[in-house]
Amino acid sequence: ALLDQQKQLVMGYSAIADDALMRPIEVAGKTVGWLAVTPFQNVTEAGGERFRQYLVRTSLAVGVLSLLLAMLIAWWIARTLLDPVKRVAAATHRLAAGEYSNRVSVASNDEVGQLARDFNQLAHTLERNEKMRREFMADVSHELRTPLSVLRGELEAIEDGVRTLDPSSMKSLQSEVSMLSKLVDDLYELSLADVGALTYRKSECDLNELLDSCVAMFLERCNARHLRLKLELPTTPLRLEADPKRLQQLFSNLLENAVRYTDEGGVLRISAANEADVVRIDFLDSGPGVDADQLPRLFERFYRGETSRNRASGGAGLGLAICHSIALAHGGSLSADHSPLGGLWLTLRLPRNA
Numbered sequence: 259a260l261l262d263q264q265k266q267l268v269m270g271y272s273a274i275a276d277d278a279l280m281r282p283i284e285v286a287g288k289t290v291g292w293l294a295v296t297p298f299q300n301v302t303e304a305g306g307e308r309f310r311q312y313l314v315r316t317s318l319a320v321g322v323l324s325l326l327l328a329m330l331i332a333w334w335i336a337r338t339l340l341d342p343v344k345r346v347a348a349a350t351h352r353l354a355a356g357e358y359s360n361r362v363s364v365a366s367n368d369e370v371g372q373l374a375r376d377f378n379q380l381a382h383t384l385e386r387n388e389k390m391r392r393e394f395m396a397d398v399s400h401e402l403r404t405p406l407s408v409l410r411g412e413l414e415a416i417e418d419g420v421r422t423l424d425p426s427s428m429k430s431l432q433s434e435v436s437m438l439s440k441l442v443d444d445l446y447e448l449s450l451a452d453v454g455a456l457t458y459r460k461s462e463c464d465l466n467e468l469l470d471s472c473v474a475m476f477l478e479r480c481n482a483r484h485l486r487l488k489l490e491l492p493t494t495p496l497r498l499e500a501d502p503k504r505l506q507q508l509f510s511n512l513l514e515n516a517v518r519y520t521d522e523g524g525v526l527r528i529s530a531a532n533e534a535d536v537v538r539i540d541f542l543d544s545g546p547g548v549d550a551d552q553l554p555r556l557f558e559r560f561y562r563g564e565t566s567r568n569r570a571s572g573g574a575g576l577g578l579a580i581c582h583s584i585a586l587a588h589g590g591s592l593s594a595d596h597s598p599l600g601g602l603w604l605t606l607r608l609p610r611n612a
């Protein structure tokens with residue numbers, strides 16, 4: 259390095275160490291400056307030091323930058339992932355408080371989207387069940403009140419002397435009472451089936467015999483209404499494990515309906531056959547039938563078609579619900595369709611080894 263008189267740098271290597279070699283520059287016996295030579299080892303060490311400092315600075319910058327980037331990504335993930343989860347959580351909270359109409363809108367196709375869809379399905383089911391419960395309670399109280407108020411009216415009329423207590427009024431009173439007790443029995447049976455407490459005593463039984471005896475019980479009523487009853491049974495026995503009493507109840511309910519809701523002079527056709535591993539029994543009748551939109555609702559509790567409501571003979575709408583629960587309890591199924599004869603076609607399938 260070239261230094262001036264006062265050993266200030268003029269040009270050259272600036273980091274002059276203490277052990278640097280100094281040579282004066284003399285002009286006419288006077289020192290006008292200095293030449294400083296720093297040993298080579300010192301120079302490389304200083305370069306290393308600069309390089310180290312440079313490394314520290316860049317690592318620091320990279321560190322800060324990565325931290326910022328990580329924060330940005332975390333914020334984005336929290337927003338896209340946690341936001342929907344938070345929404346589902348809030349909706350669950352509202353659902354738990356009884357707000358069943360509550361739904362979450364999450365459009366994504368990931369796990370959170372699936373969770374939201376499942377949540378909406380759950381809310382829908384709860385809402386439907388709650389609605390059904392309310393309707394059921396309303397139906398039950400309505401169905402109980404009607405025969406009770408008729409009974410009370412008739413009893414009051416007898417008390418006031420408007421009507422006399424003769425065999426005909428007794429008969430009418432008794433029919434109201436038996437309607438009430440049938441309703442209460444049906445409700446009791448359905449509630450037992452719901453809690454799984456309905457007892458089934460299964461034994462090996464022959465469906466041919468069972469159908470024969472049930473049909474025999476309805477022959478007289480069919481004749482009275484000029485209904486032709488055709489029973490088509492296979493020659494081979496239809497054996498299966500089932501509760502004969504419950505099956506009898508099922509067949510009687512279906513026959514009762516067929517007799518009630520088929521116009522005079524119509525046809526009832528009952529056929530049974532062995533299929534792969536089920537026994538299939540078809541109940542077909544002639545008109546009137548039910549509309550296509552009524553078909554899936556027939557097995558609902560208290561569901562009645564117009565025919566049942568308009569006629570004095572109409573019931574409470576529990577018969578088919580009971581039949582359905584008996585079929586299910588046997589591991590079978592009951593389905594409804596339009597019959598080619600013009601009325602209703604009910605198909606009962608019962609597994610042979612239930």
Ligand SMILES: Nc1ncnc2c1ncn2[C@@H]1O[C@H](COP(=O)(O)OP(=O)(O)OP(=O)(O)O)[C@@H](O)[C@H]1O
Pocket residue numbers: 444515516517519520543546547548556561562563564565566567572573574575576577578579601602
């Ligand atoms: N064989 C049938 N033909 C035409 N409609 C039918 C037939 N069976 C049932 N239905 C219709 O289905 C409805 C439901 O039948 P379901 O047996 O459950 O009730 P219900 O007969 O009205 O009353 P319940 O059986 O409790 O005395 C009936 O109201 C009737 O409108």
Ligand SMILES: [Mg+2]
Pocket residue numbers: 511514515573576577578
């Ligand atoms: Mg019925």
